[in-house]
Amino acid sequence: xxxxxxxxxxxxxxxxxxxxxxxxxxxxxxxxxxxxxxxxxxxxxxxxxxxxxxxxxxxxxxxxxxxxxxxxxxxxxxxxxxxxxxxxxxxxxxxxxxxxxxxxxxxxxxxxxxxxxxxxxxxxxxxxxxxxxxxxxxxxxxxxxxxxxxxxxxxxxxxxxxxxxxxxxxxxxxxxxxxxxxxxxxxxxxxxxxxxxxxxxxxxxxxxxxxxxxxxxxxxxxxxxxxxxxxxxxxxxxxxxxxxxxxxxxxxxxxxxxxxxxxxxxxxxxxxxxxxxxxxxxxxxxxxxxxxxxxxxxxxxxxxxxxxxxxxxxxxxxxxxxxxxxxxxxxxxxxxxxxxxxxxxxxxxxxxxxxxxxxxxxxxxxxxxxxxxxxxxxxxxxxx
Numbered sequence: 436x437x438x439x440x441x442x443x444x445x446x447x448x449x450x451x452x453x454x455x456x457x458x459x460x461x462x463x464x465x466x467x468x469x470x471x472x473x474x475x476x477x478x479x480x481x482x483x484x485x486x487x488x489x490x491x492x493x494x495x496x497x498x499x500x501x502x503x504x505x506x507x508x509x510x511x512x513x514x515x516x517x518x519x520x521x522x523x524x525x526x527x528x529x530x531x532x533x534x535x536x537x538x539x540x541x542x543x544x545x546x547x548x549x550x551x552x553x554x555x556x557x558x559x560x561x562x563x564x565x566x567x568x569x570x571x572x573x574x575x576x577x578x579x580x581x582x583x584x585x586x587x588x589x590x591x592x593x594x595x596x597x598x599x600x601x602x603x604x605x606x607x608x609x610x611x612x613x614x615x616x617x618x619x620x621x622x623x624x625x626x627x628x629x630x631x632x633x634x635x636x637x638x639x640x641x642x643x644x645x646x647x648x649x650x651x652x653x654x655x656x657x658x659x660x661x662x663x664x665x666x667x668x669x670x671x672x673x674x675x676x677x678x679x680x681x682x683x684x685x686x687x688x689x690x691x692x693x694x695x696x697x698x699x700x701x702x703x704x705x706x707x708x709x710x711x712x713x714x715x716x717x718x719x720x721x722x723x724x725x726x727x728x729x730x731x732x733x734x735x736x737x738x739x740x741x742x743x744x745x746x747x748x749x750x751x752x753x754x755x756x757x758x759x760x761x762x763x764x765x766x767x768x769x770x771x772x773x774x775x776x777x778x779x780x781x782x783x784x785x786x787x788x789x790x791x792x793x794x795x796x797x798x799x800x801x802x803x804x805x806x807x808x809x810x811x812x813x814x815x816x817x818x819x
Contacts, residue, residue, distance in 0.1 A: 486578045503559045
């Protein structure tokens with residue numbers, strides 16, 4: 436099931452236009468306008484403003500199954516360094532995660548499917564804002580996504596550097612990790628740096644807390660349970676000769692299992708408090724539960740793999756790919772509706788640069804592959 440040459444040309448044009456004019460989370464006004472305009476031009480009914488800047492286009496072909504297909508729209512606060520002719524014209528903002536490609540693929544699939552009359556059922560094309568750490572998926576769900584547009588199942592697709600072009604990969608269960616953050620505020624007693632015995636050195640306490648936190652993964656959680664705990668910020672002190680009375684530690688935690696996630700949060704609290712107390716200091720922990728793990732259901736994974744198997748340009752299918760410890764707020768949609776999230780390879784003759792790299796650019800050769808997968812998934816789910 437191939438995508439028409441004219442539609443492929445349009446996808447490339449859409450993708451490069453979006454790349455030139457990227458928009459951050461909840462600022463995707465121009466992007467949403469383009470999406471809504473193109474969906475309407477295909478004859479779809481269109482709902483805008485869902486989850487603030489989200490868009491849903493609906494293709495109805497009588498009674499039958501209903502599926503949701505989702506693409507994310509937002510860019511990242513990164514200064515682009517690709518050097519391409521269609522590079523971002525917005526200083527400090529670029530599409531470094533391929534969401535421009537995701538939008539273009541789903542628009543291409545909508546255009547292709549809208550021209551067909553042999554489907555029976557409904558497809559909701561979901562264009563989501565604010566995936567990058569701002570919870571746009573949750574915002575759409577809370578704004579009534581599945582109440583207004585009920586789905587039997589919902590599907591997501593992400594380009595994946597490191598996988599060859601034409602590779603489709605997914606798995607049953609958790610495919611991406613939860614995303615939590617923590618802040619530990621340590622209070623001691625400030626003093627002259629030449630007289631440390633007269634105070635409580637917060638920086639020594641902070642140093643020991645950072646090291647002790649590493650034992651959570653290595654000694655407190657079973658080695659069969661994937662966990663990442665990374666300290667990413669330490670702030671404290673302003674002068675060479677002053678031991679500060681306050682310092683802050685910040686970091687992130689990624690887990691695949693919900694029980695492990697809660698256990699890690701408890702251990703951070705206990706270790707920080709205990710370590711600080713040993714030195715006569717005080718530690719206050721603010722743990723923020725963010726995105727849940729992205730968990731695929733077995734039936735939906737089977738459907739996705741079967742659909743991918745009908746796409747000639749998908750030359751390799753993997754249903755047992757290892758999970759990523761990165762995170763994805765499509766997880767909120769999967770909490771509300773069964774479905775599956777998958778990766779599509781983008782490495783062509785040259786390997787793609789990593790996601791979130793200032794030199795990254797979506798491989799346009801993947802556009803017809805992804806759009807054909809979406810079309811095949813709709814065909815497989817709805818039937819003819």
